[in-house]
Amino acid sequence: MASIIYQALNTTRDTANMITNHPYYPLEVEIASYLANEWSVPMLLSMFAGLCALVLFGTVCVVDKVHKNLPAREKAAIWWFVLSGAIHLFFEGYFSLNHTRMGPAQDLFGQLWKEYALSDSRYLTSDPFVLCxxxxxxxxxxxxxxxxxxxxxxxxxxxxxxxxxxxxxxIYGLILYYATSMFDHFYMGVTYSRPEFLYFWVYYFFMNFIWMVFPGMLLVSSVRRIAKAFRALDNLEATSKGANGKATNGKANGHSKKDS
Known part of the structure; x- marks a missing residue:
């Protein structure tokens, strides 16, 4: 009996911590212990852009100093992978490790995720797909x-x-990210993004689509490079077989002349 009462009290307490008075879609979604951001949107976006610029500028300086003879195309690929890796590991890693406390978070990354969540509220509800x-x-x-x-x-x-x-x-992760959201929107009638242009087209679509463009270009480049290498290898093997065949025929003809 005591355990039942204890569970009921815990359930009541957890329910009380779930907040529905927030700007996220769907408006009825419950967000645990939600607190509005303390910093303004321009300040948050400026700080995020500044961090990205710092990583990018530092990478450019190091690459230009240590590997100055690299072609510009290769340098650009390094810049992209370092910036992309930093965003993945630190910013998205923050979400992965702190997804249960996103609602009340007031640190920089926490507020940035709450700002981005206006385009996808799944980031404030520990959605299984988004988390994985x-x-x-x-x-x-x-x-x-x-x-x-x-x-x-x-x-x-x-x-x-x-x-x-x-x-x-x-690219695969991005496709699934778009697909799961659009499936819920068109087939389940659940919308995770606010309808404003900034949130849907800039945050949700454009800021994610970047990871379709640059990885797509690098993917095509690598496939072409590997295909070119295999083509050269095939030509080399064909030439080698042809040379060996001619040498064998030459030896055979030489033996036949002596025999005659």
Whole structure:
């Protein structure tokens, strides 16, 4: 009896901590212990942009100093993988580790996620798909982005195979991210994004679509490079077989002349 009363009290307490008075869609969704952001949107976006610029600028300086003879295209690939890896590992990793306390969070990353969640409230409700997808992205593709960046600087033979794996993983995750949200919208009648242009088209669509564009370009580049390498290998093997065949025929003809 005592355990039943204890469970009932806990349930009542948990229900009391669930808040529905918030700006997120659907408006009836319950967010645990939600608190509005303390910082303004311009300040949050400026700080995030500043952090990204700092990572990018630092990468550019290091690459230009240590690997100045690399082609510009390879340098740009390094810049992308370092920036992408940093966002995956630190920003998305933050969400993966703190998803249960996103509602009341007031630190920088917490407020940034609450701002982004206006385009997808699943980030404030520990949605299973979003949590699993972000965890894989943070702790698999994040570190591998740094590995690919280092492989580019050394022209490592595994650079392009690993680059293909990372890019396919990023694109696949993004497709599932869009697909699950759109499925719930069109078939279940559940909308996670506010309808304003900023939230749907800028936050939800554009800021994620970047991971379709750049990984797509790098994926195509790696596939072409590997196809070119295999084509050259096939031509080399064909030439080698042809030369060996001619040498064999020449020896055979020489023997036949002596016999005659």
């Amino acid at each position: 997808m972000e965890t894989v992205t943070a702790f698999t593709w994040g570190p591998l982005c740094f590995v690919v960046a280092s492989f580019i600087t050394t022209s490592h033979p595994l650079r392009h195979p690993l680059q293909i794996i990372v890019c396919v993983g990023q």
